[in-house]
Amino acid sequence: xxxxxxxxxxxxxxxxxxxxxxxxxxxxxxxxxxxxxxxxxxxxxxxxxxxxxxxxxxxxxxxxxxxxxxxxxxxxxxxxxxxxxxxxxxxxxxxxxxxxxxxxxx
Amino acid sequence: xxxxxxxxxxxxxxxxxxxxxxxxxxxxxxxxxxxxxxxxxxxxxxxxxxxxxxxxxxxxxxxxxxxxxxxxxxxxxxxxxxxxxxxxxxxxxxxxxxxxxxxxxxxxxxxxxxxxxxxxxxxxxxxxxxxxxxxxxxxxxxxxxxxxxxxxxxxxxxxxxxxxxxxxxxxxxxxxxxxxxxxxxxxxxxxxxxxxxxxxxxxxxxxxxxxxxxxxxxxxxxxxxxxxxxxxxxxxxxxxxxxxxxxxxxxxxxxxxxxxxxxxxxxxxxxxxxxxxxxxxxxxxxxxxxxxxxxxxxxxxxxxxxxxxxxxxxxxxxxxxxxxxxxxxxxxxxxxxxxxxxxxxxxxxxxxxxxxxxxxxxxxxxxxxxxxxxxxxxxxxxxxxxxxxxxxxxxxxxxxxxxxxx
Numbered sequence: 001x002x003x004x005x006x007x008x009x010x011x012x013x014x015x016x017x018x019x020x021x022x023x024x025x026x027x028x029x030x031x032x033x034x035x036x037x038x039x040x041x042x043x044x045x046x047x048x049x050x051x052x053x054x055x056x057x058x059x060x061x062x063x064x065x066x067x068x069x070x071x072x073x074x075x076x077x078x079x080x081x082x083x084x085x086x087x088x089x090x091x092x093x094x095x096x097x098x099x100x101x102x103x104x105x106x
Numbered sequence: 107x108x109x110x111x112x113x114x115x116x117x118x119x120x121x122x123x124x125x126x127x128x129x130x131x132x133x134x135x136x137x138x139x140x141x142x143x144x145x146x147x148x149x150x151x152x153x154x155x156x157x158x159x160x161x162x163x164x165x166x167x168x169x170x171x172x173x174x175x176x177x178x179x180x181x182x183x184x185x186x187x188x189x190x191x192x193x194x195x196x197x198x199x200x201x202x203x204x205x206x207x208x209x210x211x212x213x214x215x216x217x218x219x220x221x222x223x224x225x226x227x228x229x230x231x232x233x234x235x236x237x238x239x240x241x242x243x244x245x246x247x248x249x250x251x252x253x254x255x256x257x258x259x260x261x262x263x264x265x266x267x268x269x270x271x272x273x274x275x276x277x278x279x280x281x282x283x284x285x286x287x288x289x290x291x292x293x294x295x296x297x298x299x300x301x302x303x304x305x306x307x308x309x310x311x312x313x314x315x316x317x318x319x320x321x322x323x324x325x326x327x328x329x330x331x332x333x334x335x336x337x338x339x340x341x342x343x344x345x346x347x348x349x350x351x352x353x354x355x356x357x358x359x360x361x362x363x364x365x366x367x368x369x370x371x372x373x374x375x376x377x378x379x380x381x382x383x384x385x386x387x388x389x390x391x392x393x394x395x396x397x398x399x400x401x402x403x404x405x406x407x408x409x410x411x412x413x414x415x416x417x418x419x420x421x422x423x424x425x426x427x428x429x430x431x432x433x434x435x436x437x438x439x440x441x442x443x444x445x446x447x448x449x450x451x452x453x454x455x456x457x458x459x460x461x462x463x464x465x466x467x468x469x470x471x472x473x474x475x476x477x478x479x480x481x482x483x484x485x486x487x488x489x490x491x492x493x494x495x496x497x498x499x500x501x502x503x504x505x506x507x508x509x510x511x512x
Contacts, residue, residue, distance in 0.1 A: 029244040030150050030167075034142025061247055068319040070248045070341065071235035088235030 001043050004055040006063045012053060013078055019050035019104045020078040021097075022067075026058045029072040031089060039075070042094055049105050079104055111135050113408050114201055114211030116189050119146020120394045121384030122217030123173040124401030126182035129215075132409045138177065139201065139209065141188035145170025146219045147348070147385065148394050150243050153265045156291075157394045169394070185209070189218075194358055194377045197415070212415070213379040213408040216355065216367060217401070220348035220385040220392070225257070229315030230344075237321025237341045242266040245341070246273045254341035255280055255324055257312050263345035264290040264298050270343065271303035278305040278337070280312055280326060315342055350386035362388050373404035378471055379415075381408055414469065421462050423490040428459045428512035430505070431485040433478045435467045440499060444482035451505045459509050488512040 002012055004022065013020050023039050025032035043052035057064040057072065067076065067083070075092055077085040077100060085100055087093075113129040115122040118140030129136035143149055151166040160169055178184060187203035192214070199214045222240040224230060230238055239245040246269065254274045256267040259281045270277045279298075281288065285308040288295045298304055307326055313334060314325040323338045350365045359375040359382065360368045366389075367382040369375055375382050383400030385392045422429050432448055434441035445463065452461045466473040466481060476485060476492070484500065486493040486508050494511050496504055 026244070026247065028247070029241070030143050030145075031241070031244065058247065061250070065248065065320075068236055070237045070245070070320055071239050072241075072244045074235045086235070089240075090231075090234055 001040065002051065002053040004053045004063075005060055009055075009063055012051065014081040016051060016078070017080055019101065021050055021052045021101070022076045022078065023052075023054040024057055024064055024067075024069045024072060024074040024076070025054060026056060026072055028058065032073040035073055035092065038094055042097065046098075046101060050101060077101070077104060109135075109210070110198060111137050111209065111211040112412055113137075113213050113215060113405060114199070114209055115139065115215045115217055116192070116201060117146065117217035117219055117384070118144040118174065118184060119217055119219045119384055119397060120148050120170065120173055121219075121397035121401040121404075122146075122215065123170070123177045123182075124398040125215045125217065125381075125383060125405045126177035126184075126401075127173075127180060128402050128405035129408070130177065130181040132405065133181075134405075134409060134412065136181065136405075137183040137185050137209070137211075139185045139187045139189055139203065141186070143167075144174040144184060146217075146397075147221075150241055151262070151265065152243055152269055154394070155293075173398075190354055192354065192358055194380045197379070199379065212412055213381070215373075215401070215404045215408065216359070216375070216380065216382040216386070217384045217397075218351040218355070218386045220350045222344060223347045223349050225312070225344065225346060227312055227315060229317065229321075230342075233315055233317050233321050233342075236319060237317060237339075238315060239341060239343050240345075242269050242343060245343075246270055249274045249341045251275045252340035253278070253338070254343060255312070255326075255337070255339050256343045256345065258345035258347075259283065260289045260345065260347065261291055261294060264288060264294045266343065266345055267304060268294075268298060268301060271301055274303070274341070276305060277303055278307060278339070280307045280310050282309070282311055282329065284308060312342070348385065348392075352386055371403075372407040373400055374407060378475075379408070379411055414472075418462075418472065421460075422487055425460060425487070427457070428493075428509065429487040430459060430461045430509070431476075431487055432461065432463045433466050433473055433476075433481060433483045433485075434463060435465060435481050437467065438481045441482040444484070444500065447500065447502055448484065448505060451502050451509070455509065459512070484508070486512055 075087040112134035113136045115125050115138040118138045126138045149167045149170040154166045155161050190204045191202040193200040201209045250273045253276045255278045309330045310326050310328050313327040316323045326335045352365045367387045369382050369387050373381040381404035383404050384397040464472050480497045483497045485495045
């Protein structure tokens with residue numbers, strides 16, 4: 001998964017033509033750490049279908065807030081630079097995200 | 107799936123880890139299944155000032171790492187998995203994880219824990235992750251120099267509100283009670299009242315959270331006057347109690363009407379060989395120290411249960427000769443006479459039959475398992491099967507007739 005920071009966020013996500021998945025996380029967030037292996041497996045399984053990234057909000061708080069993310073964990077799908085689907089702590093589910101991914105790459 | 111654990115603990119919070127420590131120190135094959143980071147809710151709170159012997163620099167995650175290391179040191183295996191189904195009936199229990207992995211054990215200690223309660227206030231669900239939070243350690247960073255409100259006034263609410271003052275510009279606590287009344291412990295209340303960054307709104311509840319993409323303001327309702335006040339904030343933290351994570355246990359063990367697991371003082375559930383500990387059980391005080399105590403009790407009770415099962419298997423079910431199993435109780439006079447009748451008959455038969463006794467007062471489970479309703483009762487076993495039984499008083503001749511059936 002590509003590590004996002006403010007220097008590469010525009011290029012990797014906003015200016016990218018295609019589907020991008022971003023995992024907003026932080027090492028202090030227990031639930032994020034629990035999810036990490038599942039998310040990494042999800043990214044590996046779908047490699048090539050979309051771009052998979054993660055953003056450590058600990059050093060990139062303003063960047064996260066600019067994306068309207070103010071809570072962890074949060075997972076976001078972007079398509080052609082537009083935010084198309086947001087999952088919060090309650091709605092994150094690998095199966096639903098897999099279905100959404102298939103739909104987006106259609 | 108071939109391995110069978112002696113004790114399998116579902117959930118790696120303080121209760122489950124403590125059960126692991128006691129189980130593995132008793133040299134029982136013990137494992138704890140944990141979905142993520144060990145430590146449960148205790149690992150999501152920085153302040154940890156009430157666990158005996160730990161104060162000052164000790165944090166929740168730090169203490170929980172020590173619990174986990176302690177359990178592993180004595181041989182507890184920590185398995186990764188989210189348990190979604192259990193089959194607790196019978197001598198071998200099965201526990202199924204989301205991944206499809208199935209684990210087996212002779213006894214199970216349930217330690218599923220609890221999670222924050224949601225209030226379903228207007229805007230709460232929609233703005234979760236966008237300013238609405240239930241975890242201060244996870245999200246406090248976002249609110250540096252911003253304003254937040256905290257809903258709740260128990261231990262967690264007040265302690266987490268104080269933690270938030272290290273980040274936020276202003277933390278406003280919305281309290282349903284009259285001015286000065288908090289549900290939290292007195293030490294935390296005193297500290298909170300001295301904290302200049304904490305503001306208080308009394309006799310009030312949260313009516314609504316407003317925001318398009320992020321939290322913009324909240325509507326606070328005064329429950330005495332009915333007056334509504336809008337307040338601009340960037341974040342809302344809820345600490346209004348917890349709910350037990352026992353959905354997957356419905357119909358498997360007895361739960362109360364709120365979903366908490368019902369146990370007795372040995373931490374036994376209503377299912378033989380199944381125990382429950384920690385925040386998910388019916389109890390008076392939900393703390394790390396009481397969860398740890400539950401875990402110790404459950405493991406010791408499970409150890410005794412396993413030993414009794416083992417003894418029963420060896421002496422009764424797998425015995426080479428026929429066995430008379432006598433159900434007696436020290437306080438039932440006539441059952442004492444019956445025991446001496448049995449002893450003399452067995453002696454006379456010189457090794458052709460053996461005698462085992464069950465004190466029905468101390469071992470209710472075995473008497474229930476064989477539907478024993480009268481004392482004395484004697485059962486004749488041969489090759490693990492019950493051949494026949496006598497209920498009530500009997501003579502030496504009755505016993506000899508019974509033995510002849512084997």
